[in-house]
Amino acid sequence: MYGLGMLKGLGVTLKHFVVTYLEDLRWIGKRYDSPESLAVRQGSQARGAFTVQYPEVKLPVPEEFRFTPILLYEEGPNGERKDRCTSCGICAKVCPPQCIWIVRTTDPATGRPVPEPAEFYIDVDICMNCGLCAEFCPFDAIKMDHNYEMATWDRLSDKERLLKPLSYYAAIRPNNYAREEAARAEKEAAKAARQA
Amino acid sequence: MTDKVLDNVESRLGDGVVRDERGGYSGYLVPAARLANVARTARDELGYDYLSSVTGVDYLPEGKLEVVYQLYPTAGGAGLVLKAQLPREAPVVPSLVPLFPGAELQEREVWDLLGIRFEGHPDLRRVLLWEGFAGHPLRKDWTEAYFEEDAKPFKSRWPEGKIHRIEDKVPFRHNVAYPPDFTPDGWVPEGDAALYAGLGQVTGGGNGGDPALNTDEIIVNLGPQHPSTHGVFRVVVRLDGETVVDLKPVMGYLHRNHEKIAERNTFLMNMPFTDRLDYFSSMGNNFGYALAVEKLMGIQPPERAEYLRVMMAELTRIQNHLSAIGFLLNDLGAFFTPVMYAFEERELILDIFEATSGSRMMCNYFRFGGLERDLPDGVLPKIRELVYERLPRKVDELDRYLTENEIVRARCIGVGVLTRERAIALSAAGPVLRASGVPYDVRRAEPYSIYDRFDFDVAVRPHGDVYDRYLIRFDEIRQSLRILDQVLKQLPEGEIQTGKPQYQARVPAGEAYGRVENPKGELGYYVISTGKPTPWRYHVRAPSFINLTTLAEMSRGYKLADVVVSLGSIDIVLGEVDR
Ligand code: SF4
Numbered sequence: 001m002y003g004l005g006m007l008k009g010l011g012v013t014l015k016h017f018v019v020t021y022l023e024d025l026r027w028i029g030k031r032y033d034s035p036e037s038l039a040v041r042q043g044s045q046a047r048g049a050f051t052v053q054y055p056e057v058k059l060p061v062p063e064e065f066r067f068t069p070i071l072l073y074e075e076g077p078n079g080e081r082k083d084r085c086t087s088c089g090i091c092a093k094v095c096p097p098q099c100i101w102i103v104r105t106t107d108p109a110t111g112r113p114v115p116e117p118a119e120f121y122i123d124v125d126i127c128m129n130c131g132l133c134a135e136f137c138p139f140d141a142i143k144m145d146h147n148y149e150m151a152t153w154d155r156l157s158d159k160e161r162l163l164k165p166l167s168y169y170a171a172i173r174p175n176n177y178a179r180e181e182a183a184r185a186e187k188e189a190a191k192a193a194r195q196a
Numbered sequence: 197m198t199d200k201v202l203d204n205v206e207s208r209l210g211d212g213v214v215r216d217e218r219g220g221y222s223g224y225l226v227p228a229a230r231l232a233n234v235a236r237t238a239r240d241e242l243g244y245d246y247l248s249s250v251t252g253v254d255y256l257p258e259g260k261l262e263v264v265y266q267l268y269p270t271a272g273g274a275g276l277v278l279k280a281q282l283p284r285e286a287p288v289v290p291s292l293v294p295l296f297p298g299a300e301l302q303e304r305e306v307w308d309l310l311g312i313r314f315e316g317h318p319d320l321r322r323v324l325l326w327e328g329f330a331g332h333p334l335r336k337d338w339t340e341a342y343f344e345e346d347a348k349p350f351k352s353r354w355p356e357g358k359i360h361r362i363e364d365k366v367p368f369r370h371n372v373a374y375p376p377d378f379t380p381d382g383w384v385p386e387g388d389a390a391l392y393a394g395l396g397q398v399t400g401g402g403n404g405g406d407p408a409l410n411t412d413e414i415i416v417n418l419g420p421q422h423p424s425t426h427g428v429f430r431v432v433v434r435l436d437g438e439t440v441v442d443l444k445p446v447m448g449y450l451h452r453n454h455e456k457i458a459e460r461n462t463f464l465m466n467m468p469f470t471d472r473l474d475y476f477s478s479m480g481n482n483f484g485y486a487l488a489v490e491k492l493m494g495i496q497p498p499e500r501a502e503y504l505r506v507m508m509a510e511l512t513r514i515q516n517h518l519s520a521i522g523f524l525l526n527d528l529g530a531f532f533t534p535v536m537y538a539f540e541e542r543e544l545i546l547d548i549f550e551a552t553s554g555s556r557m558m559c560n561y562f563r564f565g566g567l568e569r570d571l572p573d574g575v576l577p578k579i580r581e582l583v584y585e586r587l588p589r590k591v592d593e594l595d596r597y598l599t600e601n602e603i604v605r606a607r608c609i610g611v612g613v614l615t616r617e618r619a620i621a622l623s624a625a626g627p628v629l630r631a632s633g634v635p636y637d638v639r640r641a642e643p644y645s646i647y648d649r650f651d652f653d654v655a656v657r658p659h660g661d662v663y664d665r666y667l668i669r670f671d672e673i674r675q676s677l678r679i680l681d682q683v684l685k686q687l688p689e690g691e692i693q694t695g696k697p698q699y700q701a702r703v704p705a706g707e708a709y710g711r712v713e714n715p716k717g718e719l720g721y722y723v724i725s726t727g728k729p730t731p732w733r734y735h736v737r738a739p740s741f742i743n744l745t746t747l748a749e750m751s752r753g754y755k756l757a758d759v760v761v762s763l764g765s766i767d768i769v770l771g772e773v774d775r
């Protein structure tokens with residue numbers, strides 16, 4: 001019969017429409033956008049249409065999600081900060097669009113380089129969010145952030161804006177953090193053993 | 197192929213053809229004057245009937261330009277590489293368009309970017325750049341307005357990183373150069389007149405007072421800003437009433453000279469740039485590039501990485517084809533409901549990419565000799581759920597939803613027919629080629645990675661119309677699910693990287709052509725290394741770009757509205773067309 005194909009197709013959309021409301025009924029009494037609901041209704045169990053009310057509600061991002069880089073510092077017991085970056089320059093060398101500028105610190109007395117950056121700029125305008133800087137930094141000093149809402153007047157990020165405490169990193173990427181810290185501790189131990 | 201056969205090829209190609217003996221190179225050097233004859237012999241006698249890629253290389257130190265042709269037999273097997281060397285001052289080579297019409301856009305691109313003239317080309321104009329552009333940018337002595345250094349990393353970044361924005365140093369209006377005796381003020385785009393002239397007797401582009409104008413024929417511009425063009429893309433159509441007489445695709449609006457950028461980058465830096473070509477299939481783009489560079493380096497990824505690569509490539513194919521189907525329906529006028537249905541599934545696949553590589557579309561996941569990281573915890577069960585439960589069910593549902601629809605059938609069956617012979621001649625690739633009855637799939641014809649281990653059928657459909665190009669995408673999705681099933685069952689444990697990951701890949705001198713069956717067709721990377729940290733030449737054989745050669749063939753004789761549908765059935769991405 002002519003039109004049967006169309007009717008069948010409409011059946012699919014009708015089902016989709018009905019299922020959307022049946023699903024809503026199934027979740028009634030629970031918050032529409034609770035974490036449990038998001039996990040199911042945005043995953044492979046999802047049925048029907050489901051809308052996330054961004055920006056009031058945000059989908060959780062996976063741990064490996066990358067946006068723009070941040071620099072990490074360690075916090076001392078009295079709140080003092082210690083940059084992890086040693087200004088070795090590897091990230092600036094590996095960055096594909098070359099949007100990292102680093103000024104190395106030199107000791108004014110001896111003129112020798114000090115392992116700490118005097119300045120650290122990332123032109124977020126140009127950054128292509130590739131994550132290569134974080135991948136190849138040998139000191140775990142530069143990492144990819146999860147924050148994707150970064151409207152500013154000036155997209156040139158300086159050191160001040162880039163620096164984030166280690167605890168922040170541990171919170172957004174717990175597995176990576178644990179793995180890297182374990183590797184660092186091991187390295188330290190090996191170094192101490194060699195010196196002893 | 198054994199050496200004996202290769203010797204045979206050399207003698208059969210005739211006088212003056214010598215083997216390319218440079219270290220790390222392969223193929224044959226052909227005297228420019230004999231090129232057409234040699235190509236004809238290769239096509240008619242040796243079975244190399246498919247001209248996959250045409251490109252050029254500037255060997256500045258030797259004062260030579262080289263044109264490189266990659267030919268393949270559609271029966272499957274290894275390819276034949278022909279090269280013609282030309283003096284840099286007057287580079288002229290006979291056009292292969294009469295033999296292989298699929299070379300049309302590619303030869304125009306070589307002319308545009310490298311300034312090599314193709315004698316006998318029917319319409320040798322710039323294709324990606326505009327007429328007011330000075331010079332040929334892929335020449336090694338051509339520098340851009342924002343030129344800083346020949347190769348990255350730039351010295352200004354470290355240890356005295358003086359922050360500068362290049363736009364401040366070279367402000368607007370100083371960043372453009374024009375050819376000699378070209379004045380941008382008062383310039384009439386005569387290129388358009390040439391374009392229209394290329395379409396036949398209609399000139400002037402409209403129903404103006406031209407006496408030669410046949411009142412029944414008009415020129416219509418589709419695009420560049422048009423919802424049906426999948427981006428900024430223009431088609432100039434010559435119409436007789438509503439019937440298409442001829443058409444010319446016009447592109448380059450998104451051109452960024454990807455290849456020049458790549459030749460300033462180190463090998464690794466190019467990986468995230470390949471994501472931006474066909475941004476629907478970044479995993480596939482990574483794959484091809486990694487293969488080409490691995491060929492040069494002579495390394496191979498570990499087993500587990502091979503499986504994960506195939507897994508990602510097939511998931512990419514599924515989500516790309518789902519979107520292709522959705523957008524084709526968009527072009528048919530079923531505005532966005534089918535796309536959204538397709539996107540529901542695509543999003544779930546992108547979730548996997550995001551959890552694994554960190555990004556939904558710009559994956560940057562492949563490394564030379566391996567992958568960026570292993571699958572994080574919890575991803576594999578999700579993939580299983582998709583492959584075994586959700587996707588088969590949802591693909592069937594989409595099939596039920598659209599395939600038998602009478603409007604879809606009426607608009608697609610018998611429309612935009614591309615015959616088998618023309619599809620091969622026009623160098624169509626991927627689903628476009630296979631829907632015309634040519635069972636050519638790089639995964640089978642010249643298996644790369646571990647595709648020789650999997651059991652799957654090369655999808656093929658006989659009619660070459662829009663409906664077959666639509667159906668074949670369902671076939672391919674189902675075959676991909678079959679491959680994924682085997683991948684999931686066989687996936688071994690182990691390393692995912694050969695050697696230590698390095699940001700300075702050491703790539704020995706030589707050339708390599710890495711090609712993969714990307715969702716949109718054969719994607720090839722032609723990479724030349726001189727042993728330096730940056731590639732000397734990096735060329736992308738972009739399937740979307742070359743498949744556009746077939747658009748005119750598909751549209752002639754059909755109605756204007758069918759152009760939109762045919763274009764949708766090719767499935768292009770402008771990021772790849774314009775590069
Ligand atoms: S962030 Fe890492 S790679 Fe970059 S300079 Fe600092 S220590 Fe070196």
Ligand code: SF4
Pocket residue numbers: 068069091094095096097098099100122126127128129130131132133134
């Ligand atoms: S994410 Fe990529 S582009 Fe951005 S700063 Fe790091 S290396 Fe550069």
